[in-house]
Amino acid sequence: MIWNTIESASREEIEAIQLKRLQETARRVYALNPFYKEKFEERGITPEDIRSLEDLQRLPFTRKQDLRDHYPFGLFCVPMREVVRIHSSSGTTGKPTVVGYNAHDMEVWNEVMARVYTMSGVGAEDVVHNAYGYGLFTGGLGFHYGAEKVGATVVPASGGFTDRQLMLMRDFGATVLACTPSFALHLAEVAAKAGSEFRKDYKLKVGIFGAEPTSEGLKKEVAKAWGIEYREVYGLSEIIGPGVSCSCSHSDRLHIFEDHFLPEIIDPETGEVLPDGERGELVITTLTKQALPIIRYRTGDITSLVKEPCGCGRAMVRMESIVGRADDMxxxxxxxxxxxxxxxxxxxxxxxxxxxxxxxxxxxxxxxxxxxxxxxxxxxxxxxxxxxxxxxxxxxxxxxxxxxxxxxxxxxxxxxxxxxxxxxxxxxxxx
Ligand SMILES: [Zn+2]
Structure with a gap:
């Protein structure tokens, strides 16, 4: 099942949409935010210079530090009366990074999360046990509203309280588990204390996991411990939260919803754009965000992209599960x-x-x-x-x-x- 037909559109169609939206985004940030206007001017370019997708390379990078330097709302491109939601990093080292959404951005977020659920085989019949943390972190609420959008029943369990979580999963008949992989493994270990047959007390069929770096070994362990399918979701609050990309039934690679998020892979040392298939740092430009559009955001995550259509019927570019951090290279x-x-x-x-x-x-x-x-x-x-x-x-x-x-x-x-x-x-x- 595919949530939106755009997910299987041809490369030409996708690229035409991307270019139009990139031009709109460039005009938006240039007109509405002094930080971007100044960065464009330093490079001697205006939004009118964006005539092809290759011209994206002429735009400046945005880094996490830029968000910190403009704490809290300096990179927003809408008046605060239009902002309907704020999320923020924990900020354990220095100032947190703050992100904002207007009503349109919330729709985009719910749309991409609906795609994640549909890609994971989740629909109206399902009960989603959501053990991502609710709060300033984008995980809880991101998974929550996406589940409602596909018509599933959401149990907003949030983190902690292992025994109670397991009781709710059993009693409410959870079919979907959404949480970090390490918490999923912890839940399985505690559940297994009830005996080796513990799985028959649960109806889980799939888990949608993310929010922490995960080795292939851990993924296999989680899938085996619960006897479920493992879907991986990728996202970061600076771009939207969870829902930038997700793995499907045919591939371990994650489809990026590239009508909303335009990806590039660069050499983290030189900033040069690398060809498809090569590993480097993932850079993302948002194409539809309004409150906090972001141009060429350096995620610091190392991956590679492939554009071949996938057996699941989607044509959207696939990224490798994150292989590391650019800082660790x-x-x-x-x-x-x-x-x-x-x-x-x-x-x-x-x-x-x-x-x-x-x-x-x-x-x-x-x-x-x-x-x-x-x-x-x-x-x-x-x-x-x-x-x-x-x-x-x-x-x-x-x-x-x-x-x-x-x-x-x-x-x-x-x-x-x-x-x-x-x-x-x-x-x-x-x-
Ligand atoms: Zn696929």
Whole structure:
């Protein structure tokens, strides 16, 4: 099922809509917000210079810091009397980032969330147990109104209170679980205390998960623990909240609702736009937002895009599940390395744990990479042959999968330096 026929429109149709909406958005920010007007002027351009989608590259980037610098409402493009909703980040480090919506923006948000639900096979017959946090965070309310729009029954459970959540899920017959993957796993672990047959007490068929970086291993674990389909949703409050993209029944990649959000992939170092298929930083321009339109927002998230139509019937561009953060990227002898990719390889290697440390050093003019990994408790540290076999397998796997030539060192459990209980992932001695 597809919520809106635009999702299966041809590339030409989509691009025609994108260009028209990009021109409108450029005119809006230029006319209504001094920050954007000044940025356009610095580059010697006006909205009239946007004649093709390629011209997007001439527009300036917007960064999280720009939102902070104009705290709280400085980047809004409508008068406050038109704003109907405010959301905000927790702002644990410095000023929070504040976002606003007018009535039209709320419709856009509900529309894209309706697409997410429909893509996940959710409709009027379903009961959505929504355990995303309600409040300043966009998760709770974003999932809430989208569910109402498709006619589902929403249970606004919000976070916490595990036992009560499980009781509500059982008693109200939840068929859909919406929450973070780690909370879904926690719920399953507690539910499993009732015995190995616990799943028969629940009617769950699908989970719509997001809001935190998630390894492939964790996704599989969550799907298996509940015996449900795993759908991944991506979003960020600066763009709209949840509902920027979602995975479908045919692909692990997430369809971006590109009639509302125009994506680009750039080299995070140079800002240069990269071709389809290459990994880099996701940059998004909103095409229909009015209260807080945003031009070329640097998400900091690393992914890649493919434009081939999908088996589900949708033609909208698909992004890879986020592979890392641009801030974490290491450049080793000219190759971009993301700790999350290294983690993925380690997760698929037997005999080692996910407690690892990547150490980058300079040897002469070359970069040298060493990866320390703690072995599992059950591996006997005196079995030299076995250890060497594991070490070599991991080293080869890194080379074959990521094209990185790293020296792998296996260490005893609990020997890698911890910070806040977690192993310190990256030590870059070149800086
Ligand atoms: Zn699809």
């Amino acid at each position: 290491l450049i080793v002898n000219g190759v971009n390395v993301y700790p999350s990719q290294v983690e993925h390889v380690i997760a698929n290697t037997e005999g080692v744990t996910l407690n690892y440390q990547i150490i980058a050093e300079k040897k002469g003019h070359l970069d040298k990479l060493e990866i320390m990994v703690e072995v599992s408790e059950e591996i006997m540290s005196d079995n030299v042959g076995e250890l060497e076999r594991i070490r070599k397998a991991l080293q080869e796997s890194l080379l074959n999968n990521l094209y990185i030539n790293a020296l792998v060192k296996l260490v005893e459990p609990n020997t890698i330096e911890r910070s806040m209980g977690k192993a310190v992932r990256v030590v870059d001695k070149r800086r």
